[in-house]
Amino acid sequence: MTPSSSTAPSRTAASGLTLRFLGHSAFLLSADGFQVLIDPFLQGNPKSPVSLEEALAWKVDAVLISHAHGDHWGNALDFGKSGTPIIGTAEIGGYAAKHGAANAVGANIGGTVRGEWGAVTFTPAWHSSSFPDGSYGGMPTGLIIEMGGKRVYFAGDTSRFSDMALIGEGGLDLAILPIGDHYTMGPVEAAKCLDLLKPTAAMPMHYGTFPGLTGDPQVFAIEAGQRGVQVYLPQPGEEISL
Numbered sequence: 001m002t003p004s005s006s007t008a009p010s011r012t013a014a015s016g017l018t019l020r021f022l023g024h025s026a027f028l029l030s031a032d033g034f035q036v037l038i039d040p041f042l043q044g045n046p047k048s049p050v051s052l053e054e055a056l057a058w059k060v061d062a063v064l065i066s067h068a069h070g071d072h073w074g075n076a077l078d079f080g081k082s083g084t085p086i087i088g089t090a091e092i093g094g095y096a097a098k099h100g101a102a103n104a105v106g107a108n109i110g111g112t113v114r115g116e117w118g119a120v121t122f123t124p125a126w127h128s129s130s131f132p133d134g135s136y137g138g139m140p141t142g143l144i145i146e147m148g149g150k151r152v153y154f155a156g157d158t159s160r161f162s163d164m165a166l167i168g169e170g171g172l173d174l175a176i177l178p179i180g181d182h183y184t185m186g187p188v189e190a191a192k193c194l195d196l197l198k199p200t201a202a203m204p205m206h207y208g209t210f211p212g213l214t215g216d217p218q219v220f221a222i223e224a225g226q227r228g229v230q231v232y233l234p235q236p237g238e239e240i241s242l
Contacts, residue, residue, distance in 0.1 A: 016242055017148035017173075023047030023236035024209045025072055025157075025178065028058075031148025034117035037063045038143065038154055041074030047209050049237030052078060060084050061117045064145070065092050066156030067129035068137025071209070077101060087113050087120060091138030095131060109141060118147030123167055125158035127184070142167070150242045152176065153197060157184045157206065164196035172199035173242050174232075178206035179220050180213030187215045191223030201230040203240070 020028040023045050027038045037060050043052045052075055063079050065088035066072055073092075080086040080101030086093065093106025107113050112121040121144040129137035143154040150173040157178050168175075175197045178184035184206055185193075194202055202224050207215040221231040232240045 017150040017152070018239050018241050019152075019174075019203075019234075020239040021203075021205075021234040021236055022049060022055075025066075025205045026074065027154070027176070027205075028060075029145065029147055029152075031118070031150075034061045034147070035059060036061055036117055036145070036147065037079065038145075039064070039066055039072040039074060039156075040076055040079065041071045043075050043078075045071070045074070045209065047236045056082070062087055062115055062120075064088070064120055064143055064154075066125065066143055066154065067127060067140035068092060068095070068131045068135075069129065069157070070132040072157070073131060073137075080104060085115070089122065089138040089141060091129075091136060095135060095137070109139060118145065120145050123153075124161070124163060125156040126161050127157040127159070144170075148242070150174070152242075153199065155193070159185050160189055160193045160196075162196065164193055168197040168199065172197055173201065175199040175202045176205055177202060177220075179204040179215035179217065180207040180209070181215045182212045184215075187217065187220035188223055190215075191220055191227065194224055194227050194229050199229060201232060201242070203232045203234070 018030045025039045029036045083102045085103040086096040087105040090106035093104040096104035123142040125140040125142045127140040129140040145152045153175045177190040179187040179190045204217045204220045
């Protein structure tokens with residue numbers, strides 16, 4: 001795990017998958033010269049290590065959205081209006097297209113969207129979803145991302161649910177789980193998800209951004225370690241390689 005600069009990431013070929021934590025629940029995934037953003041909450045995110053202007057200079061191949069809440073939808077339209085595909089549920093794709101995204105893709109739970117960069121499959125998530133203007137955001141989702149020969153589960157803002165055992169059936173190199181409490185599960189409950197998902201490694205997210213998100217990543221790390229799961233705890237701006 002090494003700190004990353006705020007310069008635009010390169011598109012040179014690489015083996016494996018690199019994840020750069022952008023604070024809260026935002027991530028930049030890079031593999032084989034391709035780059036994908038997840039839940040790009042940058043502007044207004046006190047933990048973001050980069051400005052929106054810096055991020056817009058990156059060559060991003062797709063923006064993946066788990067649900068419509070403002071701290072996940074974030075700056076999706078800023079990327080979408082420049083032609084970057086925005087990929088989410090049918091409601092998210094429709095909203096993005098209506099508001100100026102040039103290449104919006106609406107899918108749904110159980111479906112897979114594929115691109116040169118890899119693939120994303122939408123899973124259920126127990127939460128809620130509405131856009132900042134109050135518009136209905138469809139069902140919230142988790143994301144199974146296949147990229148760079150790796151399989152990553154990004155849980156969105158879900159609570160624990162038994163069907164996580166099905167999500168883990170294909171094997172997971174990494175599970176990214178919310179631990180902040182109040183709006184999502186806390187660190188102990190999130191660690192219990194690992195019993196169902198059975199990933200090789202795990203990473204916490206959605207904590208410490210705002211006063212209500214009090215979940216402690218060290219508690220999650222201890223609980224996960226007791227289950228034999230490797231834990232990554234990058235600071236905003238740092239990256240890990242799988």
